[in-house]
Amino acid sequence: MNKINELFSKDLKVINMGLESFHKDLKSQDVDSIQMNWRPTAGGNEKMMALLARLKTKK
Amino acid sequence: MQDLIKKANKQALENLQKAQPTLIGIGVALKDIPNMDKKTILHAGPPITWDNMSGPLKGAVIGGLIYEGLASNEAEARTLAASGEIKFEPCHHHNTVGPMAGVVTSSMPVWIIENKAFGNLAYCTLNEGLGKVLRYGAFSEEVIERLNWIEKTLAPVLTAALKLRGDIDLKSMIAQVVQMGDEGHNRNKAGTSLFIREMAPYIVLVDFSNEEKADVLKFMHSNDHFFLNLTMPACKAAIDPNANIKYSTIVSIMARNGTEFGIKVSGLGDRWFTAPAEIIDGLFFPGYDKEDANPDIGDSVITETTGIGGFAMATAPAIVQFVGGTPQDAIQYTTSMYEITEEESNAYKMPTMNFRGTPTGIDIQKVIETQILPIINTGIAHKDPGVGQVGAGIVRPPMKCFEDALEAFVELMASEGMID
Numbered sequence: 001m002n003k004i005n006e007l008f009s010k011d012l013k014v015i016n017m018g019l020e021s022f023h024k025d026l027k028s029q030d031v032d033s034i035q036m037n038w039r040p041t042a043g044g045n046e047k048m049m050a051l052l053a054r055l056k057t058k059k
Numbered sequence: 060m061q062d063l064i065k066k067a068n069k070q071a072l073e074n075l076q077k078a079q080p081t082l083i084g085i086g087v088a089l090k091d092i093p094n095m096d097k098k099t100i101l102h103a104g105p106p107i108t109w110d111n112m113s114g115p116l117k118g119a120v121i122g123g124l125i126y127e128g129l130a131s132n133e134a135e136a137r138t139l140a141a142s143g144e145i146k147f148e149p150c151h152h153h154n155t156v157g158p159m160a161g162v163v164t165s166s167m168p169v170w171i172i173e174n175k176a177f178g179n180l181a182y183c184t185l186n187e188g189l190g191k192v193l194r195y196g197a198f199s200e201e202v203i204e205r206l207n208w209i210e211k212t213l214a215p216v217l218t219a220a221l222k223l224r225g226d227i228d229l230k231s232m233i234a235q236v237v238q239m240g241d242e243g244h245n246r247n248k249a250g251t252s253l254f255i256r257e258m259a260p261y262i263v264l265v266d267f268s269n270e271e272k273a274d275v276l277k278f279m280h281s282n283d284h285f286f287l288n289l290t291m292p293a294c295k296a297a298i299d300p301n302a303n304i305k306y307s308t309i310v311s312i313m314a315r316n317g318t319e320f321g322i323k324v325s326g327l328g329d330r331w332f333t334a335p336a337e338i339i340d341g342l343f344f345p346g347y348d349k350e351d352a353n354p355d356i357g358d359s360v361i362t363e364t365t366g367i368g369g370f371a372m373a374t375a376p377a378i379v380q381f382v383g384g385t386p387q388d389a390i391q392y393t394t395s396m397y398e399i400t401e402e403e404s405n406a407y408k409m410p411t412m413n414f415r416g417t418p419t420g421i422d423i424q425k426v427i428e429t430q431i432l433p434i435i436n437t438g439i440a441h442k443d444p445g446v447g448q449v450g451a452g453i454v455r456p457p458m459k460c461f462e463d464a465l466e467a468f469v470e471l472m473a474s475e476g477m478i479d
Contacts, residue, residue, distance in 0.1 A: 043430040048462060051469045052428060054478050055060050 060478050064326075064424075067307035071325050072402045072420045074304075075365060078297035079175035082227040082289060085185075085218045089165035092153050092182050096165065097127070101150045103161025103358040104316025105331040109140045109147065113317035113353050118196025118444025119160030120147075125198060126206045127164050133198070151312055151323075155182040156295045156358035158287060159194035159440055159448075160317065167206070168214030170289055172229065174296040181296035185209050185217075186288040188281065194357075195440045195447040208274075212267075216275045220261040227257060229293040230406055236286070237367065237407045237417070242375035243290045244359055244368030245382060245436035245451055250286030255279050291358065294365040303328045308468060309401065310421040313364045313433065313456060317356035317440070322460045324423055324468065332464040334457035339439050341452015342383045353442040355454050360435050366404050366419030369434035369453065370396045374409035374417075381451050382436055392434045392453075393418065399425040399433065423468070426461045 014033040016023040026033040042048035088095050095101075100123055102116055112120065121136040124145070130136035139145060150157045157163055169182040187205055191197040221227075232253055239249035255276065262272050279285045301311045307325035314321055321333040336354035343349070362368030372378065373393035376386035390411065396418035397403070403416030421433055432455035439450040472478045 039430065042427050045462075048427050048465065051465050052424060054469050055064065055424065055472065057060070057478065 060472060063306040063477070064308055067304050067326060068309050068401055068420070068422065071301045071304050071307045071309040071311075074177070074300040075297060075420060076402070076405050077176050078230065078300070080181075080229045080293035080296040081173050081175050082170060082221070082229055082293075083173045084171045084221055085168050085214050086171050086182070087165075088163050088167045088169050088182070088184075091169060091171060092155055092163070094153060095163075096146075098129075098144060099146045099148060099165070100124075101148055101153055101155055101157065101161065101163035102316060103150060103157045103159065103356060104314045105319055105321030105333050106149055106152075107147065107316045107318055109145075111318050113356065114442045114444045115196030115353050115356060115440040116160045116162070116317045118198050119162035119193050120145075121444065122193045122196075122198030122202055122206075123162045123164040126193075126203050127166055136198075149314070149316075150358055151295075151314055153182070154180055154295070154299065156291045156314075156361050157184060157194070158186070158284075158291060158359045159357040159438060160196055161358050162193060166210060168210055168218075170292055172289075172292040172296045174300065177300045179296060179299050181292040181299065183288045183292035183295070185213060186282060186285045188278070189284065189448060191445075191447045195438075196353075196444045197447045198445060212271050213275055213278060216262060216265060216267050216271060217258065219265040219267070220258050223261040223264055224258065227254075229289060230297075232257075233290060233293060233367065234406045234408070237371055237374050238410055240375050240377055241286075242362075242368055242371040242378060242436060244287070244362040245438065246283075246375045246378045247286040247290065248283045250290060251279065251283055254286050254289065287359065290367070291361055294361045294367070295358075298361070298365050301325045306472075308423050308465075310364055310423060310433075313360045313421075313435075314358045315355045315360065317353055320355060320456045320460060322456065322464060324464045327464060327467055327471065330467065332460045332467070334459035334463075337454050337457060339437060339450075339452040339454040340383070341439055341450050342381065343439070343450035344448070347441070347449035351441050351446075351449050353440045355435075355437065356440055357437065359437065360456075363433055363435050364421065366400065366417045367407055369436045370400070370419075371407065371409060371417040372434070372436065373411045376411065378436065382453050384453070395431055396434060398429050399431050423461050423464050426458075427465050430458070432456055432458060432461075
């Protein structure tokens with residue numbers, strides 16, 4: 001039996017990252033789900049991410 | 060680099076935590092505020108020219124010139140203000156803070172606050188009350204008359220009473236009011252009450268008529284924001300030792316002039332980072348709406364910069380009736396501010412947060428990383444001069460101020476060879 005099918009035969013406990021609609025769909029089907037409060041660093045702004053990274057690098 | 064930043068930020072927070080802002084007296088702007096003169100007008104926020112000032116700031120300048128006798132009416136005041144003869148400078152460049160328009164002219168009495176841990180001083184005018192007042196850009200006869208009464212009666216009575224009372228430890232008083240339902244920016248009911256309690260026994264003893272002394276007590280009693288003008292310079296005095304700590308990414312000033320929002324960052328010294336000020340989301344007095352609102356204005360955001368005001372909203376659930384939202388929102392606002400701050404206040408503890416200290420010391424790196432902007436409680440001024448306050452609400456600074464500051468910080472570190 002495929003490993004993934006083993007998972008589906010158990011009670012699912014889900015931590016959802018990203019699109020909240022996935023979490024809501026599971027909740028509406030009575031599946032335990034937690035929406036992780038997460039967003040990309042600097043909201044995904046590449047210029048700001050690069051600036052922050054420069055301050056974190058060791059010279 | 061991070062080790063140096065961490066060490067510098069630790070120093071900044073140590074300075075803030077050990078600050079001892081103390082009321083030591085009342086002075087006069089011309090005599091006490093550094094580098095003040097008769098033709099200088101101080102205003103809130105970052106530097107601005109007369110042409111670029113918003114309605115309420117222009118109104119307050121007009122009122123200030125009439126109050127000083129430099130102009131006898133609005134037209135004369137406008138001509139003089141535009142002539143180049145008057146020097147406009149930010150309060151912050153003179154160790155001063157001013158609520159809303161923040162206009163300070165040479166004859167105005169000012170609270171003098173000393174940070175006893177460092178010896179530096181900060182100044183602020185005495186609060187005029189609500190409604191038609193200079194700080195909201197009103198300049199009618201009643202406004203000028205009240206300013207004259209503040210100069211001729213309120214300040215002398217309080218000065219004499221303070222001499223009998225002695226210095227007042229504002230840090231301990233603010234710590235108490237934070238446990239009494241004030242957040243120190245838009246709710247100052249407990250602070251004003253405590254201040255009256257401290258002063259009343261000495262006011263009754265001073266050598267003025269009973270009528271004058273009663274008027275002083277009634278004036279403070281009628282104005283729930285009287286204590287704001289003490290909280291603000293207390294915060295200014297507390298944070299000024301952080302004006303220039305090399306490698307620190309902690310915000311040392313946030314302020315607005317009604318046109319622009321400006322911030323300063325400890326490790327970047329005197330540089331302002333500005334962007335257009337935002338319109339406030341809030342509750343309006345009957346007859347007014349968002350169309351009437353001026354963009355964000357005032358130095359009172361010094362309270363949030365030092366960790367109270369909007370950052371302490373959880374401790375002031377009643378404030379939501381003034382600024383909008385629910386008590387749960389207030390707790391949420393405070394909780395989110397821990398994401399962008401360095402420490403929790405060791406003095407300002409909130410009962411509703413299980414006596415957790417208020418979120419203190421904004422780090423620009425955290426603001427950019429999380430995209431969470433500081434939350435600010437504030438009053439809303441009418442956009443036209445002469446009208447006054449039209450509401451109160453919640454606002455955030457423009458993200459651009461923090462982005463530009465971070466970029467400047469990285470450039471400075473690169474130019475010094477600290478990073479590639």
